[in-house]
Amino acid sequence: MSTLARSYQGAAGAAGPLLFLERTARVALGEWVTIRLPGAADRRGQVIDAGETMTVVQVLDDTLGLAPGEATVTLTGEVANAVVGRELIGRSLSGAGRPLDGLPAPVGEALRPINGAPMNPARRVRPSEFIETGVSAIDGLNTLVRGQKLPVFSGPGLPGLELAASIVEQARAPRGEPFAVVFAGIGITARETQGFLERFARSGALSRTVLFLNQASDPTIERILAPRMALAAAEFLAFDAGLHVLVVMADITHYCDALREIATARQEIPGRRGYPGYMYTDLATIFERAGLLMGRPGSVTQLPILTMPDDDITHPIPDLTGYITEGQIVLSRELHRKGIFPPVDVLPSLSRLMNAGIGKGRTVPEHRQWADQLYALYAQGREARLMAAIVGEAGLGAQDRRALELADRFEREFIGQREGGRRLPETFAAGWRLLESLPREDLTRLSDAVWEARPSAEPPSSPAAEPAR
């Protein structure tokens, strides 16, 4: 786009978050617009339909009291840009990039279009470097790797944000390389924001974090911008400044609701449950911004958090997310009720990049078998639990009874963990303790070699092996 700024007196109309202009010259799609009204702060908007006879602007600020006839509308000649740079680290900004911390607006090192551009798939590096999160359910069974996008599927009242916060605090890069956190708060409440910030401040994570906060009380449409601002900042930190960046975005559900609200205002044909038909593509333009690039040292890893309405995993928001991301960490209300933290249900959880990140030279050689075995027994135990609810435990076969008992212990002792996180060896030890409590014949997934080489089979002097309870 090469046009200069042009101002127009009076707009043709307004509806909801939309403003209509007539007879604009050379207006560009995505062009940034400012709207000035006497006695009011400037509002900003973006061109979403560019035409010679009629142009539609999506207003990003509250449109309450916006009188279109009185407005001075300026087409800036720019697309939506974000100020990016290392100096953003430690700053707190609004979803649209305005300072919230009382400091002057950042000058930055570059201006980048917030929408970014797709990474050339042929330039991507396949993600394979293990990130230790300190959470056994993740490190052991759903391993996260650099450059992955792994969302947390939470439910109303479930501790999705707390899980994300503890991952941010505990996350360790394999070789202690420089890293940063970018947090995009999307439509979250002041209380949630506060809780998150306090934890960050306490652990010292705040000094490595860029915050983009769009709170529940902020304009809905700013929610569309916040994750993109955050990702533009993250991409610079990763691919220009060489940092390993973890991007936490909460709550994607609010983002999708904002998308629906705008689609409705534009009178678009609604898709499933009223969400627009292009929501898959739209979400993909956010989630696909995770990854690594050849010849560039940094990485963008995403940890989006969403709330499954009604705990329903088939709802379009978790469904479309799961179709785009590389797995999901699913929280369970049942485990939460039992007081288990983090309440991760490992059965529907999955990390699709796990295989590339584990094994010899990365975690431990037997990681896969160990995980498969725990997983298979837990799945069997859960099935036995359902059956026992009808026929009673006594009606189960002996092996099912053992699996059932293991499932209970697995939830309490392996999934459940205290504050502070577990190092990887502790995670493996916790798993082995459970496996060793069963007869060898139940461990059908373990090869003899792996069984014989288990940590506690080493000489008895090894302090790592705690006795099975």
Next chain:
Amino acid sequence: MTTAPATIRRITGTLVEAGPLPAAGLYELALVGEHRLLGEVIRVQGSIATLQVYEDTNGLAAGEPVISSGRPLEIELGPGLLGAILDGLGRPLPDLARTLGDFLVAGGETSTLDQERRWHFEPGVIPGQVVGPGDVIGTVEERPGWPHRILVPPGRGGTVLQAAAGDFTVREPVVRLTDGGTLALSHRWRVRAPRPSALRLPDDRPFLTGQRIFDFLFPVAEGGTVAVPGGFGTGKTVIEQSLAKWADADIIVYIGCGERGNEMAEVLNEFPALTDPRTGRSLMDRTIMVVNTSNMPVAAREASVYLGITLAEYYRDQGYRVALMADSLSRWAEALREISARLSEMPGEEGYPTYLASRLGTFYERAGRVRCLGAPEREGALTLITAISPPGGDFSEPVTQACLRVAGAVWALDPSLAHQRQFPAVDWETSYSEYLNRTLPWFEQEAGAGWGDARRRLLELLQRGRELKEIAALVGPDALQDEDRLILDSARLLRELVLAQSAYSPTDASSPVGKTLALARLALALHDAARTALGAGRVFERLDFAPARRALIALREAGADAWPAAVPGVEAAVALMARGEAVR
């Protein structure tokens, strides 16, 4: 064609209205805006044409120029395609990286084939010879061991004036005709039009996938079509990739349609390092990738499946057995829906345009085993394996339904199996194959007699197992007769040891049909042996399956050459069981 001084009138999303373009024809290409973005005419009304733009339209402004090209969306076909990584429009992604950098910004112009490279051409025709459509006029060794047959393009022909061996670039004339025309190593083809063939052949040869559950239970014929519907994380992509690696095909075209960038990185990382067991060469040598990830422009996503199938047809026409993997057709359908909505067309079910089913039908019809057009006589096949991503995993939605109506085989994936990590997570009750009876003679002949019997017995046991499981859920397994508990156990063993197949196993990722049959037959024999033992008075609780299980695992995990050596071990364990000696 006319080149009118047209300008952009309106831009909404990826659609652009431009005019005056009174002579614009449907599906012709135009260059849109100052950066000359590629667009395709999809509606003409008076002098205003509506274009779908294949690139990012942000920043495009009303008033910018539009130039009509008068040509439809085409692909240049010729040597140099094997190993290529193309975007949905046929632009090599590595070339775009050189001109645009690591990120795909709009406006990269580049050709599909390398225009500098010289190929050694050996003519197969002599002066005076009459050639017609599809005739092989000579060959180029595209990759070591891969003769690329140079064809007279459909619709062309004449009498050869001159044909000489030599080194040529793809557009240089290699054969001159008496009418003054020339033929080159490459020719262009419009991607939306199927390439013609001489005759459709019956689909009675199996397309071997190397996956036990497919070859054994739901086989697909060469030239057949498969729909693989499944919710997220049920294993569609792993299936597509496993087949791309191990299936018995000469050429693989892999379309990543609206899916993940990292998955493409995985393929690009793995394939060059893997060797094709049949040729001993890198798998990338037989693979063409068409990549339009979910965040790349949707209009190009819509075009990408046509590009991919045209490439596949082109190698089929040379007489190769080609397999096309499309992951996922749902993303193609969604692109269609997005474009249709922007055109304000009357929506059909769930907002999809009413022509969804007919477009899908035409696409599937491009598969088949054929006698190729032209001389010498040769056969080619195009097998189509399409992933489908139903929203919420609900198969009643329009895209899945439309695909089920036309596909010859359905491999239905079930999230509950995936959650139990039973992979491939194929629901054997709802999956089916129409190629079963026609391909059975081949299996009986080549894999071993008894294939059909073993298949039938295995399915029966699974079925009985499922019924008993429902009963056991009500009364408890302890309340079942020993005979029934055995069936329950055997059904589980069949699922876990015969049908399950880990894509990550270094030795079992692909299973030769002989091994597939051996595993199934021995697992069934174990069941029979245990029944014999029960008949002789043993109690189920005391039967010890562990040695037989271990032997079966050893057989399953034995590689393509090593497996026959593992058979006696299983046979011994089965015999022990039959004698009633496998007890605890």
